[in-house]
Amino acid sequence: MRVIHTLAELREALAGHARTAFVPTMGNLHAGHLSLVREAKRHGGPVVASIFVNRLQFLPHEDFDQYPRTLERDCALLAPEGCDIVFAPSERELYPEPQAYKVAPPPALADILEGEFRPGFFTGVCTVVMKLFQCVQPAVAVFGQKDYQQLMVIRGMVRQFAMPIEIIGAPTVRADDGLALSSRNGYLGASERNEAVELSHVLQQLAAGAHDPARALAALEADAAAALRGRGWAPDYLTLRRRADLLPPTDEERLNRIPMVALGAARLGSTRLIDNLEC
Numbered sequence: 290m291r292v293i294h295t296l297a298e299l300r301e302a303l304a305g306h307a308r309t310a311f312v313p314t315m316g317n318l319h320a321g322h323l324s325l326v327r328e329a330k331r332h333g334g335p336v337v338a339s340i341f342v343n344r345l346q347f348l349p350h351e352d353f354d355q356y357p358r359t360l361e362r363d364c365a366l367l368a369p370e371g372c373d374i375v376f377a378p379s380e381r382e383l384y385p386e387p388q389a390y391k392v393a394p395p396p397a398l399a400d401i402l403e404g405e406f407r408p409g410f411f412t413g414v415c416t417v418v419m420k421l422f423q424c425v426q427p428a429v430a431v432f433g434q435k436d437y438q439q440l441m442v443i444r445g446m447v448r449q450f451a452m453p454i455e456i457i458g459a460p461t462v463r464a465d466d467g468l469a470l471s472s473r474n475g476y477l478g479a480s481e482r483n484e485a486v487e488l489s490h491v492l493q494q495l496a497a498g499a500h501d502p503a504r505a506l507a508a509l510e511a512d513a514a515a516a517l518r519g520r521g522w523a524p525d526y527l528t529l530r531r532r533a534d535l536l537p538p539t540d541e542e543r544l545n546r547i548p549m550v551a552l553g554a555a556r557l558g559s560t561r562l563i564d565n566l567e568c
């Protein structure tokens with residue numbers, strides 16, 4: 290496995306490879322990321338994983354500085370998975386000048402849910418993913434379904450810009466108790482770690498009521514928020530949405546069992562966790 294820090298070296302290493310599979314990450318890897326690499330391996334070509342903590346997708350008060358940079362450990366995890374290249378550019382390498390050109394995803398998808406609570410987040414994500422795609426020029430790119438809205442936003446970007454890249458969503462990997470794996474779980478203290486699984490429990494409850502329009506959507510969502518609040522969490526949103534566009538389903542759609550997803554984001558202490566469950 291090669292660890293490459295410059296775009297010139299990356300291009301040289303990939304020259305002549307037609308079917309590169311790409312896993313973009315911000316490092317601090319866990320078993321969820323490694324499952325994305327295993328998925329990428331199935332596509333036959335060389336596998337590139339990028340490790341880059343992207344300043345553009347953090348708000349000023351968020352954890353950009355604190356975000357763990359663990360390149361050596363990450364490489365030690367990636368090598369046995371058969372990752373061929375780790376692309377770990379410095380900020381100067383990826384953003385040699387202020388990134389004034391940005392990719393702005395549509396507000397109807399990108400300014401709701403995560404985008405409501407993290408304004409500009411998806412512009413930051415799309416901009417870096419577009420740039421990383423230009424660097425790696427993959428045929429296939431793998432993203433985790435844990436970041437459900439991110440996956441939808443990226444799929445839309447690739448479709449609308451006619452980018453010749455197959456986007457694959459890989460299932461969320463969970464700890465034994467059901468907590469979705471996340472780099473941010475590392476911020477949790479021991480008792481917070483035990484409590485953290487409750488986010489997935491309230492999403493299960495929301496999902497259980499999804500197809501029962503006798504239970505009003507607003508009441509279901511309010512119950513979910515109250516359940517977490519009662520345990521000391523500060524929820525941003527706990528909501529049931531249509532999978533197609535992440536807008537709220539009508540009662541008729543709920544009755545007709547259209548594909549839906551329960552999505553949640555909530556802070557436990559100073560750690561913000563997200564999760565989702567299709568239903």
Ligand code: PAF
Nearest residue numbers: 313314315343414417436
């Ligand atoms: O999901 C992530 O880790 C990041 O948002 C991504 C896709 C690597 C872009 O920085």
